[in-house]
Amino acid sequence: EAQVTQNPRYLITVTGKKLTVTCSQNMNHEYMSWYRQDPGLGLRQIYYSMNVEVTDKGDVPEGYKVSRKEKRNFPLILESPSPNQTSLYFCASSRLAPDTQYFGPGTRLTVL
Amino acid sequence: GEDVEQSLFLSVREGDSSVINCTYTDSSSTYLYWYKQEPGAGLQLLTYIFSNMDMKQDQRLTVLLNKKDKHLSLRIADTQTGDSAIYFCAESRGSGGGADGLTFGKGTHLIIQP
Numbered sequence: 017e018a019q020v021t022q023n024p025r026y027l028i029t030v031t032g033k034k035l036t037v038t039c040s041q042n043m044n045h046e047y048m049s050w051y052r053q054d055p056g057l058g059l060r061q062i063y064y065s066m067n068v069e070v071t072d073k074g075d076v077p078e079g080y081k082v083s084r085k086e087k088r089n090f091p092l093i094l095e096s097p098s099p100n101q102t103s104l105y106f107c108a109s110s111r112l113a114p115d116t117q118y119f120g121p122g123t124r125l126t127v128l
Numbered sequence: 129g130e131d132v133e134q135s136l137f138l139s140v141r142e143g144d145s146s147v148i149n150c151t152y153t154d155s156s157s158t159y160l161y162w163y164k165q166e167p168g169a170g171l172q173l174l175t176y177i178f179s180n181m182d183m184k185q186d187q188r189l190t191v192l193l194n195k196k197d198k199h200l201s202l203r204i205a206d207t208q209t210g211d212s213a214i215y216f217c218a219e220s221r222g223s224g225g226g227a228d229g230l231t232f233g234k235g236t237h238l239i240i241q242p
Contacts (some may be wrong), residue, residue: 056136058216058234074229102205106170117161117230119159119171 018043020120023108028126029059029097037092037123039107045118047110048090049074050082052103053122059106065090132233134217139239146204148236150217153159157219160193162202165214174202174215179186204238211238 020041029035041048049064051074061074065084079101081093090109094101107120134150152160161176177184177191177200184191190203204211214237216229 049234056234058132059218059230059232061221061229061231064229075231108171117173121170 018118020107020109020118022105022120022123024123025121026124028128030128031098032096035094035097035125037094037105037125038086039090039092039120040088040108041090041107041118042088043109043111043116043118044087045116046087048110049082049108050090050092051106051108052076052101053106054103058121062092062105089127097125100116101125101126102127132217132219133162133216134233136234137237138237139241140207141241142209144207145199146202146207146211146238147195148204148215148217148238150200150202150233152200152217152219152231153212154197154219154221155198156232158240159220160191160200161216161218161220162191163232165216165220165235167213169217189215192196198199206238207238209242212238214238216227 025051046067050062051059053059062078062080063082065071068087071082105123110117131153140146159176162174163171164174165171175186175189177193188205192201214233214235221229222227
């Protein structure tokens with residue numbers, strides 16, 4: 017089954033404690049993205065990657081890091097989380113085609 | 129910069145048609161999308177339209193694109209309770225068909241009245 021998986025699905029942490037949210041896709045897609053969703057703001061792109069070792073900033077990259085060492089994985093790293101990073105995070109993957117956008121189930125992060 | 133605007137709420141009676149509107153600013157967008165998000169779930173791609181098309185129909189869904197006014201709409205015929213969700217309008221960034229990311233609107237909550 018074609019899918020994008022994210023782990024963990026829920027996470028409560030404290031300010032400053034480094035964390036990683038994993039994202040994996042099994043469709044051999046070149047493109048992957050991270051978004052955050054906040055009430056009243058919709059989804060905003062954090063980072064995206066066009067292929068292995070190729071990443072670029074989206075609209076709200078501050079406070080986040082990503083890496084793309086393998087095609088299937090695109091982890092999101094928060095080196096020093098802060099409460100304003102409390103949000104719902106979505107990973108997505110696609111080929112270079114309009115109908116192949118797949119979103120993961122989301123990770124709800126709370127930073128205390 | 130890129131911006132996508134849509135109204136936050138729409139209330140319709142079951143069985144009526146729903147029309148969700150969206151305006152966008154990036155005239156270079158190759159594709160425009162409609163996504164559906166049910167409570168507690170991820171995003172589901174409903175449909176998309178290429179920027180050189182005016183209309184696309186897919187079963188109960190009709191997408192209309194007015195490129196001159198940068199206006200996109202999604203019509204859902206015979207709205208059912210299962211259509212209750214948040215609907216996001218999105219435009220592709222650059223010419224990559226959306227693969228290098230999308231710019232989303234804030235979402236329209238579709239509320240179905242019995």
